[in-house]
Amino acid sequence: MNLGDQVVLTARRPDGLRDRQAASYRPTQWHSATRRQRWAVETMAVAPGDLVLEIGSGRGVAVSLVAERLTTGKIVAIDRSATMARLTSEHNERHIRAGRVEVLCTGFESAEFPADHLTKIFTVNVNLFWLDAATQQIDRMRSALKPDGELFVFGERPRSASTMANLAATERALQAHGFDTVRKIVPHGRERLLTCVIGTVAH
Numbered sequence: 001m002n003l004g005d006q007v008v009l010t011a012r013r014p015d016g017l018r019d020r021q022a023a024s025y026r027p028t029q030w031h032s033a034t035r036r037q038r039w040a041v042e043t044m045a046v047a048p049g050d051l052v053l054e055i056g057s058g059r060g061v062a063v064s065l066v067a068e069r070l071t072t073g074k075i076v077a078i079d080r081s082a083t084m085a086r087l088t089s090e091h092n093e094r095h096i097r098a099g100r101v102e103v104l105c106t107g108f109e110s111a112e113f114p115a116d117h118l119t120k121i122f123t124v125n126v127n128l129f130w131l132d133a134a135t136q137q138i139d140r141m142r143s144a145l146k147p148d149g150e151l152f153v154f155g156e157r158p159r160s161a162s163t164m165a166n167l168a169a170t171e172r173a174l175q176a177h178g179f180d181t182v183r184k185i186v187p188h189g190r191e192r193l194l195t196c197v198i199g200t201v202a203h
Contacts, residue, residue: 060088067095080107113144122152151199174199
């Protein structure tokens with residue numbers, strides 16, 4: 001991957017941990033992740049050799065859950081916030097050392113990935129797909145995915161007509177750029193929904 005002027009972040013061991021302790025340090029456990037994060041990773045069915053990209057990594061919890069499932073694979077996490085990118089690195093120190101995680105402080109529009117390279121791309125609560133400006137970026141995502149690669153657009157939204165409208169808009173955007181789509185919706189408490197539009201590169 002050509003990193004250009006992107007910033008690659010390395011993890012720092014939490015203060016007070018010796019080297020031996022750091023080697024077994026597990027800051028993110030399955031049981032401490034939110035239901036939304038667990039559901040997202042389960043929905044993606046990450047395989048040991050997957051090459052994954054998360055757009056907007058936040059604090060890096062989902063990155064950790066994905067990395068736990070990888071052996072020969074790798075997840076690249078990008079976030080335009082330097083603070084979030086740093087937290088992602090700190091939460092994933094062990095996986096970065098093992099070569100399973102790479103963290104970049106950049107927006108997707110500035111990142112560069114080889115064509116037909118990734119098996120999965122995912123986002124959580126990123127509104128990129130509802131904006132007209134997303135057209136070029138969706139094309140770039142499709143180009144970066146391998147044949148039969150998958151794009152997962154996750155959200156946690158209120159039970160409302162606008163939520164369904166956003167889902168429909170996401171589906172239309174992906175279909176217009178060469179994806180076959182399906183949607184998944186799971187109740188999350190009385191007032192919210194967990195949603196996902198899955199786009200598979202169409203042949």
